[in-house]
Structures are given as C-alpha cells and as structure tokens.
Amino acid sequence: MLSPVIELEALTKAYRSKVAVSDLTVTVHPGRVTGFLGPNGSGKTTTMRCVLGLARPTSGTTRVLGRPYRELAHPMRRVGALIDPRARHPGRTAAAHLLALARSNGLPASRVDDVLELVGLSEVAHDRVRGFSLGMGQRLGIAAALLGDPDVLLLDEPVNGLDPEGIRWVRELLRDLADEGRTVLVSSHLMSEMEDTADHLVVLGRGRLLADVPMADLLGAHSAVRVRSPQAPVLAAALQRAGATIELQIDGSLRVEGLDPDQVGDVAFLAGVRVHELTRVTASLEAAYLTLTGDEVEYRTAAR
C-alpha cells in the first residue's frame, strides 16, 4: 500500500468545557475516498482544523505529506480544503476572493476562471458573495480547494446545502480525484452520502475512533442471509447446529447471521428442507452506522 498522506498520532484537542477529540490515531491513504463519519459534535471538524493548522492540538501530532501543515512550502498546490462554506468576506466578489487566494500561493490568475468554470459559478464571478446561497457558497469553497490542483483534499460536509444535481456532481468529482491517485478525506454526518462515494470509512463518536475500516468490511460485518422455507422450524434448528444466529422475521422468514448463502443452502440440502427463497441481505450502511454510533451520539433527542 502507498504510504499514508495524512497522519494523526494520538491527537487530542480539548476546549475549556469539553474534549472535542480524544487520542485519535488514524492514517489516510492516497487513491481512495476516505469517508470521515460521525454524528454532529463528534469532532470531525475539529480534527480537520487541527490537520490544517487552524487549531493547535492539546497533545499529539498531525502530519500532511510527512510534515506539519504549517511547514508545507506551497500549501495550496499540495492540499485543498473546504472547512466552512461561509469562509469569505461578504463584500468581496467570488473572483476577487479566489484571486487573493491564488496570488498568495503564486498561482496564475487564469486558475480563477478555470475553477469558477469547473464549479459552475462563471456567471456570478463578479457578484459579491453576500447574495450567494449555501449551495453556491459550497461551490465557491470547492473552487478554492481546487485552485492549486492539489494532491490532497480535505472537505468538511461538502454537499451540505447542495441540490441533488450538485450532490451527484460532488460525488463524481471526488471519485475522479481519487481515481487520479489523489487523497480525498470527506466528512459527513450522513451515512447515505458515503454509500456510493467512499472506499474507506473512519467513524468518530464523541471524539473517539469507533471504526477505521474498508467500506466493504463494514457492510459485510452487518450483512445477513434471508431464507424462507415451509419447514422453517426444522431449518432453524439445523442452522443453529451449524453455528448460525437465527432470527424469525415477521413474515415467517429467517434472518441468518454467521453463514453465507452457499453454506445456508448446503445446510438446507443436508437437512432435506425445501427452500423457497435464499437471499443475501446487505445491511444498509445507515443501519451499520447507527449500530456503531448508537451509544456515542452527543446531542440526542429526548425519547418520547
């Protein structure tokens, strides 16, 4: 595997009243989209701010491309970041906002037109950003992140406020960037946003690491087999003997965990049981995520 591009080592960030991130050790690798997931307040943004040198860790270290972010010689050519879609002066035009950023890293002014075109904001380039919607702000933020054509992208909730077309566009963009071998770390509090995009997941809850797994493994760990048979009790007993966990569903089918569909079919055959349906059930990512984060939600709604 290629060497890690973003490295967090025992990162801890405490504010006066609470610990936002606690002893977080994670590495992010190139060539794939890493989804950074967690409920609101779980420390995702704080972690990204520490990586970008915007906040100082209480303890622990963060490195990007082998060194602390503040020591990068050409930050925008190496790393593009979207942290806050409102991170711009309301009285400045979109083009001037990007031009100031481009000049600060010695990038040609022509890049401003390029990225505005790419994100679809060319027509409002010379409008003051005061009047921009949240979605337009996100696009401008993504434009800023792409200005230096960076190797590494850190995007905090980039699809917040985007319309469905915009969401699809961001997904495809992230996919393409990762396929070009770049490192993409994208945060979200919604699992559904990650389903088609991320290859790898880092899940946070209350500032602690809950999971650091390939997407496929997380899905696999929570998948099951659905089997329907007119002789359900006989089949259930046979499957239990084979080591599976059985759950009788409301429609009379069995939900089998611990065996794959081939094994379930073989058990049924050996037990001489007729099978009417045999399906692999992939847990929705949402369900897997809720299982992981269920106890780690910071702001829970009161039970009714």
Add this chain to the structure above:
Amino acid sequence: MSRGIPFSAVVRSEWTRLWSVRSTWWATAVFVVVVGAAGALAAAGTDTAERAEVAVQTALIGFGFGQLALLVVGVLAVTAEHASGSAVATLVAVPRRTRLLLARTVVVATWCLMLGVALVAACSLAARTLTAVPGGVDPTDPEVLRTLGLQVGAAGLVGVLGVGLGAVLRSTAGAVGLGTALVLVLPPVLALSGPRWAERLSQALPMLRVGQDAFFSVPTSWPVGMGVVAAWAVGAWVIGAVLHERRDV
C-alpha cells in the same frame, strides 16, 4: 523543489484583499474629504502666519480627526477576516501566520503613507495659496518638510496601530473603540483634567498630531511624539502577532 512562496506573492494577495472590499474605499474617501476640506478651510481662515511651518501646521489640522479613517482601514484588514470567517480560507492558503500579518501590514502601511503624501501635498498647497507668510511657503524649506514628513509618518504608523489592535482584539468595535480612545479621546481629556501625572500620561499616548501643535493636548517635542506613536504601533503589532500565532482561528 523551490524554497516556497516568495513574500511578494503574499503581499500581492493582501493588496487584492484590501482593494476588493468597499470599506477600504469608503474609509479612504472619508479621509480625503475630511483632511482636504479641513485643510482648505483652516488655510482660508488664517490670513497671515509668522512662519511657513506654522501656516502648514494649521492646514494639516484635519489629520487629527481624519486619521481615524486610516485606523479603521488597518483594523478592518484584520477583523473583517475574523468576523466573516474568511480567515479560515486565508490561513489554509498561508499557514505561516506572522508572514501573513506582516504582508497585510506592509499593504496597509503603504496605502496610508501614499494617502498621507497626497494629502500633505494638498494641504501645503492650500497653505501656500491661502495664507500670507513673509517669504511665502516654500515646500523645500526644511522646517516645512519636517512638519509634512512627520504627518506622513504618523499616517503610516496609525495604520500599523490599527492592524495591531485588530489582531489583539479581533473585534472591529473593540479595536476601533480602543484606537479612538488612545489617539483622539484620552490625550486631550487627560491633558485637560489637570493633575501633573495625567498630563504626563497624555504625553505617553499615541497622539495623531505629532509635533509642537498637539491637537488640544500637551505638546511634546517631535522626536518624543514620534517615538511614542511608533512604540504604540510596534507594541500593539508585536502583541497582535504573538496572539495571532498562538490562537486557534
């Protein structure tokens, strides 16, 4: 690989930031109108003066209030970034913070110095044409030049003071308020309040009118006045730079 981004690139970027917001142009317009109009009125209202530098000093009266606009330019260069959140984007692009603040200060000070030069030229022209002085007002007279130069230097320093206070307080209202108190309100208030210690204290504040005519305040010699203003500007800037480096955005 090259040694990184040249400082001039950061300066150019800060120059783009300065001109691309309307507040800069409003503050500049206020400065030009206040200082220019006050200069013309003061020169027109002074029929005769004994010496050329006295006539010029009278015409420069508008700098007393007008430089508050330069203070605002300096303060806003920092605080508008934090109020709007654009500091996040800026610091991701330029993570070396003291370098960033230095570039911003260079741009603000240059702008203030250029405005100062333009306005002292206009004011001395007003004195030359509107006030009768034995021998006339010769702009190359060393006394006149020193008076004009002090005013230009003070204009640059008040911009630096604004940047420094903005970086320390990160609040537009707080920094403009404190800056106004330091340069405009407290010196005359202390000077008029009577006690000897209050007078001394007022001399230690960064008055905007440097030199013998201290704008309703206790006069000091010009080297002392200039030293006091410079010390406040540099002191505020250094504290601001240290805090800027240490604080989270």
